[in-house]
Amino acid sequence: MKRSIIKVDEEKCTGCGHCIPGCPEGALQIIDGKARLVSDLFCDGLGACIKECPFGAMTVEEREAEEYDEYKVMENVIQGGPNVIKAHLKHLKDHNQVEFLNQAINFLKEKDMDIPEYEEKQPKLACGCPGTMTKTIERKTDHEISNVKLSSELNNWPIQLQLLNSNAPYLKNANLVIAADCTPFAYANFHQRFLKDKVLIMFCP
DSSP, X not given: XXXXXXXXXXXXXXXXXXXXXXXXXXXXXXXXXXXXXXXXXXXXXXXXXGGGOTTOOEEEEEEEOOOOOHHHHHHHXXXXXXXXXXXXXXXXXXXXXXXXXXXXXXXXXXXXXXXXXXXXXXXXXXXXXXXXXXXXXXXXXXXOOOOOOOOOOOOOSOOBGGGOOTTOGGGTTOOEEEXXXXXXXXXXTHIIIIITTOEEEEEOO
């Protein structure tokens, strides 16, 4: 059958071996100082080895080749141990090869072998918004007591976006400050730093 498969440019290949770990399927070996594709059967043609080659000796070509067989590949992969199995499963997952991935997992189950954790775990959020993550803000306590009374710099009302009248006179030729509604609570000097001589519009982003 005609399919994608790795091609090694022997003139560019130096035999450095960087490509070998990039092929957990075991399709590549260093022979006579060059990387060689030792089995069409083991090459899935996805090209994970390409980015490992510092000399650009790896490409993908379309040619007649023996059909890729995940079960036979897994027979070879398990010889490398848990880390090679994990690398192979991750490789299939990263390239969205769901059918081959399922075949590989089924193979391991049939052999009563452990399935390594091949997906990177992402930290769970309380919801989809990172701003809802629970955290304690620690800072040095300032024990100095200031007797300075700060005055408000607010020049308009209402300030909520959905309540604003777009024809309000204070909006004409105004310099706007557009802020999230939590900003004044998070920034202690909000009035003095941002609001002087400006019109405030607030909403929840």
